[in-house]
Amino acid sequence: MANASGKRIANQNESTVKILKLGMLLPTVLSLVLRFLFGRSPFPPSKGPLAIYIVTFFPxxxxxxxxxxxxxxxxxxxxxxxxxxxxxxxxPGVTEWCFDILYITWACQIGSGAFGEWFWWLYMIIPLYAVFKLWTSVISPLVLGRGFSGPSDSSPEKEPTSSKRQEKLRKRQEKGDPRVRMQSLKK
Known part of the structure:
Protein backbone atom coordinates (compact mmCIF):
# COMPACT_ATOMS: atom_id res chain seq x y z
CA MET A 1 0.00 0.00 0.00
CA ALA A 2 1.69 3.14 -1.20
CA ASN A 3 1.85 6.17 1.07
CA ALA A 4 0.27 4.29 3.98
CA SER A 5 2.09 6.35 6.61
CA GLY A 6 0.92 9.59 4.96
CA LYS A 7 -2.67 8.35 5.03
CA ARG A 8 -2.33 7.29 8.66
CA ILE A 9 -0.90 10.71 9.64
CA ALA A 10 -3.65 12.45 7.66
CA ASN A 11 -6.37 10.47 9.48
CA GLN A 12 -4.82 11.18 12.88
CA ASN A 13 -4.44 14.86 12.03
CA GLU A 14 -8.05 15.16 10.85
CA SER A 15 -9.34 13.81 14.17
CA THR A 16 -6.92 16.04 16.11
CA VAL A 17 -8.00 19.11 14.14
CA LYS A 18 -11.65 18.33 14.97
CA ILE A 19 -10.73 18.13 18.67
CA LEU A 20 -8.86 21.45 18.44
CA LYS A 21 -11.84 23.18 16.84
CA LEU A 22 -14.21 21.74 19.42
CA GLY A 23 -11.73 22.56 22.19
CA MET A 24 -11.82 26.27 21.43
CA LEU A 25 -15.60 26.38 21.90
CA LEU A 26 -16.43 23.75 24.52
CA PRO A 27 -14.34 25.02 27.48
CA THR A 28 -15.76 28.53 27.07
CA VAL A 29 -19.34 27.27 27.04
CA LEU A 30 -18.71 24.88 29.96
CA SER A 31 -17.09 27.65 31.98
CA LEU A 32 -20.05 29.96 31.47
CA VAL A 33 -22.57 27.21 32.28
CA LEU A 34 -20.67 26.17 35.42
CA ARG A 35 -20.39 29.80 36.56
CA PHE A 36 -24.12 30.22 36.12
CA LEU A 37 -24.99 26.91 37.86
CA PHE A 38 -22.63 27.31 40.83
CA GLY A 39 -23.00 31.08 41.10
CA ARG A 40 -19.23 31.60 41.11
CA SER A 41 -19.38 35.15 39.81
CA PRO A 42 -22.01 37.57 38.62
CA PHE A 43 -23.12 37.47 35.04
CA PRO A 44 -21.57 39.18 33.11
CA PRO A 45 -18.30 38.38 34.90
CA SER A 46 -16.36 41.10 36.67
CA LYS A 47 -13.30 42.76 35.15
CA GLY A 48 -10.70 40.51 36.85
CA PRO A 49 -11.92 37.12 35.65
CA LEU A 50 -12.78 38.55 32.25
CA ALA A 51 -9.27 40.00 31.88
CA ILE A 52 -7.67 36.68 32.87
CA TYR A 53 -9.86 34.84 30.40
CA ILE A 54 -9.00 37.23 27.55
CA VAL A 55 -5.25 37.19 28.33
CA THR A 56 -5.19 33.40 28.26
CA PHE A 57 -7.63 33.00 25.38
CA PHE A 58 -5.49 34.79 22.78
CA PRO A 59 -2.39 32.55 23.13
CA PRO A 92 7.47 15.66 20.30
CA GLY A 93 8.97 19.08 20.86
CA VAL A 94 7.28 22.39 20.06
CA THR A 95 4.08 20.74 18.84
CA GLU A 96 3.79 18.82 22.08
CA TRP A 97 4.35 22.00 24.10
CA CYS A 98 1.63 23.79 22.12
CA PHE A 99 -0.83 21.04 23.05
CA ASP A 100 0.27 21.23 26.70
CA ILE A 101 -0.45 24.96 26.80
CA LEU A 102 -3.84 24.42 25.17
CA TYR A 103 -4.81 21.66 27.60
CA ILE A 104 -3.77 23.70 30.63
CA THR A 105 -5.69 26.72 29.34
CA TRP A 106 -8.82 24.66 28.77
CA ALA A 107 -8.50 23.05 32.21
CA CYS A 108 -8.13 26.48 33.83
CA GLN A 109 -11.18 27.82 31.98
CA ILE A 110 -13.37 24.92 33.07
CA GLY A 111 -11.87 24.75 36.57
CA SER A 112 -12.38 28.45 37.21
CA GLY A 113 -16.02 28.08 36.25
CA ALA A 114 -16.49 25.10 38.55
CA PHE A 115 -14.22 25.91 41.51
CA GLY A 116 -13.54 29.64 41.38
CA GLU A 117 -10.95 32.10 40.20
CA TRP A 118 -8.16 30.59 42.34
CA PHE A 119 -8.00 27.75 39.78
CA TRP A 120 -6.15 30.10 37.40
CA TRP A 121 -3.04 29.58 39.57
CA LEU A 122 -2.67 26.27 37.75
CA TYR A 123 -1.69 28.35 34.72
CA MET A 124 1.60 29.13 36.50
CA ILE A 125 2.78 25.65 35.51
CA ILE A 126 3.57 26.99 32.03
CA PRO A 127 6.17 29.65 32.98
CA LEU A 128 7.58 27.43 35.73
CA TYR A 129 8.16 24.64 33.23
CA ALA A 130 9.72 27.12 30.77
CA VAL A 131 12.15 28.32 33.46
CA PHE A 132 12.97 24.70 34.36
CA LYS A 133 13.73 23.79 30.71
CA LEU A 134 15.79 26.97 30.28
CA TRP A 135 17.76 26.20 33.42
CA THR A 136 18.43 22.54 32.65
CA SER A 137 19.29 22.97 28.98
CA VAL A 138 21.01 26.36 28.79
CA ILE A 139 21.84 28.16 32.04
CA SER A 140 23.00 25.25 34.22
CA PRO A 141 25.48 23.87 31.66
CA LEU A 142 26.96 27.35 31.18
CA VAL A 143 27.16 28.14 34.90
CA LEU A 144 28.63 24.77 35.83
CA GLY A 145 31.12 24.97 32.96
CA ARG A 146 30.04 21.90 31.07
CA GLY A 147 29.04 23.76 27.94
CA PHE A 148 26.46 22.14 25.69
CA SER A 149 28.32 18.85 25.35
CA GLY A 150 26.63 17.22 28.32
CA PRO A 151 28.27 15.66 31.36
CA SER A 152 32.01 15.26 31.08
CA ASP A 153 33.46 11.78 31.05
CA SER A 154 35.67 11.20 34.09
CA SER A 155 37.28 8.04 32.66
CA PRO A 156 39.23 8.94 29.49
CA GLU A 157 40.83 5.46 29.38
CA LYS A 158 37.56 3.92 28.29
CA GLU A 159 37.87 1.41 25.44
CA PRO A 160 36.00 2.25 22.25
CA THR A 161 32.86 0.17 22.01
CA SER A 162 32.26 -1.98 18.98
CA SER A 163 29.07 -3.15 17.38
CA LYS A 164 27.67 -6.67 17.70
CA ARG A 165 28.78 -7.45 14.17
CA GLN A 166 32.33 -6.34 14.89
CA GLU A 167 32.36 -8.50 18.02
CA LYS A 168 31.19 -11.56 16.03
CA LEU A 169 33.84 -11.02 13.40
CA ARG A 170 36.54 -10.61 16.04
CA LYS A 171 35.50 -13.88 17.75
CA ARG A 172 35.44 -15.71 14.41
CA GLN A 173 38.89 -14.40 13.63
CA GLU A 174 40.22 -15.60 17.01
CA LYS A 175 38.82 -19.08 16.30
CA GLY A 176 40.55 -19.09 12.91
CA ASP A 177 37.37 -19.07 10.82
CA PRO A 178 38.31 -19.01 7.10
CA ARG A 179 35.40 -16.65 6.32
CA VAL A 180 37.19 -13.86 8.15
CA ARG A 181 40.37 -12.62 6.53
CA MET A 182 42.82 -10.28 8.12
CA GLN A 183 43.52 -7.26 6.04
CA SER A 184 46.82 -5.62 6.77
CA LEU A 185 47.34 -1.97 6.17
CA LYS A 186 50.09 -1.15 3.70
CA LYS A 187 52.23 1.78 4.63
Missing amino acids: AFFLSNYLIKQGSPRRDPTTGTLISSGEDLSQ
Missing part, protein backbone atom coordinates in the same frame (compact mmCIF):
# COMPACT_ATOMS: atom_id res chain seq x y z
CA ALA A 60 -4.64 29.49 23.07
CA PHE A 61 -6.41 30.84 19.98
CA PHE A 62 -3.15 31.49 18.12
CA LEU A 63 -1.65 28.12 19.12
CA SER A 64 -4.82 26.33 18.08
CA ASN A 65 -4.84 28.05 14.68
CA TYR A 66 -1.13 27.29 14.25
CA LEU A 67 -1.69 23.59 14.96
CA ILE A 68 -4.74 23.47 12.68
CA LYS A 69 -2.78 25.03 9.80
CA GLN A 70 0.21 22.73 10.34
CA GLY A 71 -1.81 19.54 10.69
CA SER A 72 -4.62 20.00 8.17
CA PRO A 73 -4.25 17.53 5.32
CA ARG A 74 -4.65 18.87 1.80
CA ARG A 75 -6.74 16.94 -0.66
CA ASP A 76 -7.43 17.36 -4.35
CA PRO A 77 -10.82 19.11 -4.60
CA THR A 78 -11.99 17.12 -7.63
CA THR A 79 -10.86 13.58 -6.82
CA GLY A 80 -10.38 13.79 -3.06
CA THR A 81 -6.95 12.15 -3.21
CA LEU A 82 -4.44 13.07 -0.56
CA ILE A 83 -1.94 15.72 -1.68
CA SER A 84 -0.25 16.39 1.64
CA SER A 85 -0.88 14.81 5.02
CA GLY A 86 0.31 17.90 6.88
CA GLU A 87 2.82 17.92 9.70
CA ASP A 88 2.54 15.09 12.19
CA LEU A 89 0.72 16.57 15.20
CA SER A 90 1.87 13.75 17.47
CA GLN A 91 5.55 14.63 17.18
